Amino acid sequence: DARVTQTPRDKVTEMGQEVTMRCQPILGHNTVFWYRQTMMQGLELLAYFRNRAPLDDSGMPKDRFSAEMPDATLATLKIQPSEPRDSAVYFCASGLVLFGQGRGQETQYFGPGTRLLVL
Amino acid sequence: AQKITQTQPGMFVQEKEAVTLDCTYDTSDQSYGLFWYKQPSSGEMIFLIYQGSYDEQNATEGRYSLNFQKARKSANLVISASQLGDSAMYFCAMRGETSGSRLTFGEGTQLTVNP
Numbered sequence: 001d002a003r004v005t006q007t008p009r010d011k012v013t014e015m016g017q018e019v020t021m022r023c024q025p026i027l028g029h030n031t032v033f034w035y036r037q038t039m040m041q042g043l044e045l046l047a048y049f050r051n052r053a054p055l056d057d058s059g060m061p062k063d064r065f066s067a068e069m070p071d072a073t074l075a076t077l078k079i080q081p082s083e084p085r086d087s088a089v090y091f092c093a094s095g096l097v098l099f100g101q102g103r104g105q106e107t108q109y110f111g112p113g114t115r116l117l118v119l
Numbered sequence: 120a121q122k123i124t125q126t127q128p129g130m131f132v133q134e135k136e137a138v139t140l141d142c143t144y145d146t147s148d149q150s151y152g153l154f155w156y157k158q159p160s161s162g163e164m165i166f167l168i169y170q171g172s173y174d175e176q177n178a179t180e181g182r183y184s185l186n187f188q189k190a191r192k193s194a195n196l197v198i199s200a201s202q203l204g205d206s207a208m209y210f211c212a213m214r215g216e217t218s219g220s221r222l223t224f225g226e227g228t229q230l231t232v233n234p
Contacts, residue, residue, distance in 0.1 A: 031220055043210070043224040056219065091164060097220055105152060105171065106214070108222060110164035 002026045004111035006092050012117045018080040021114045023092030024073055032075045033108060034060075034067055035091040043091075049075065050097060082118045089113045121146045121215050123225035130230050132201045139186070140196040140228045142211030148172075151215040153194040154222065155185065159207040167209075170194055201232045 005024045013019055025032045033048040047057035052069040060067065064083070069075045079086055093108040122145040132138040144153065155167040170178045170185045178185040186195040194213075198205055211225040 033220070033222075042226055045221050048220060050220070056221065089162060093164075095220070105169050106220060107154070107166055107169060108220075109166060110156075112161075112163045115162070 004092055004094050004109055006090075006111035006114050008114055009112060010115045010117075012119065013082055014119050015083055016081040017118075018078065019082045019086075019116060019118075021077045021090055021092075021116075023075040023077075023094075023111055025075065025092070025094030026109060027073070029094035029096050029109075031095045031097045031106075031108075032069060033091075033093040033095070034075070034077050035093065035110075037089045037091060037113070038087075046077070046090075079116075082116075084118045087116055087118050089115050121148070121151070121213050121218055121223040123211050123213055123223055125211055125225035125228050127228045128226075130228055132198075132230065132232055134203060134232055134234050135200055137197060137199045138201055138230065140198070140209050140211075140230065142194045142196065142225060144192050144194060144211075144213050146192075146213065146215045148215035148217050151213055153185070153187070154212045154214075155183070155194075155196045156210045156212060156224075157205075157207045158210065158227070159204075164210075168196070198230075203232050203234060206230060206232045 031050045034046040046060040047067045066078045091113045092111045095108040124143045151172045153170045157165045168180045168183045182199045184197045208227045210227045212222045
């Protein structure tokens with residue numbers, strides 16, 4: 001049963017510290033997404049990659065957030081320095097995009113999320 | 120741009136009854152996809168069902184069906200024979216040809232199934 005995995009599941013840190021979240025997409029999927037979920041904003045797309053190349057990071061605060069895919073089996077999201085307003089659940093999702101441009105089902109499968117609390 | 124509206128913050132249903140969760144959408148795209156996800160209290164996001172804008176038949180997946188009314192721009196989720204395990208937050212989402220692979224989510228509906 002293929003699943004997206006994320007580590008850590010929970011993270012408590014102090015303001016100013018660096019936070020790194022990791023994601024292993026489903027094998028064979030070519031697109032990886034990072035979402036953030038908060039009570040106030042709901043689910044927001046931060047960034048996504050196709051074939052390891054960043055396609056859209058317009059939802060990500062560039063001054064402190066960075067996302068990378070060092071290889072096809074690992075995506076990372078870093079926050080440096082972290083702030084209390086970054087407290088949220090961060091989801092990674094992956095999908096197989098064959099056509100792009102919204103054609104085809106291209107379902108996104110979500111990982112269990114990383115619950116981040118910045119004190 | 121796409122917009123999803125879920126007007127029911129909370130819904131209650133008796134076990135074994137059917138329930139409909141409302142979702143309306145707004146887009147100028149001709150080709151788009153509509154999705155429903157379930158988020159139980161454990162927090163994970165579980166994909167339930169998909170409907171493409173050009174699909175002529177309503178999508179069904181087991182006890183889930185999607186009541187797709189294109190002219191009214193609605194994509195309601197119908198859960199038949201509710202079970203206690205169906206208690207969760209349900210999100211409607213869409214992706215359009217001009218948004219690439221970006222999903223736009225609604226605010227969600229909290230469903231509670233009573234025994």
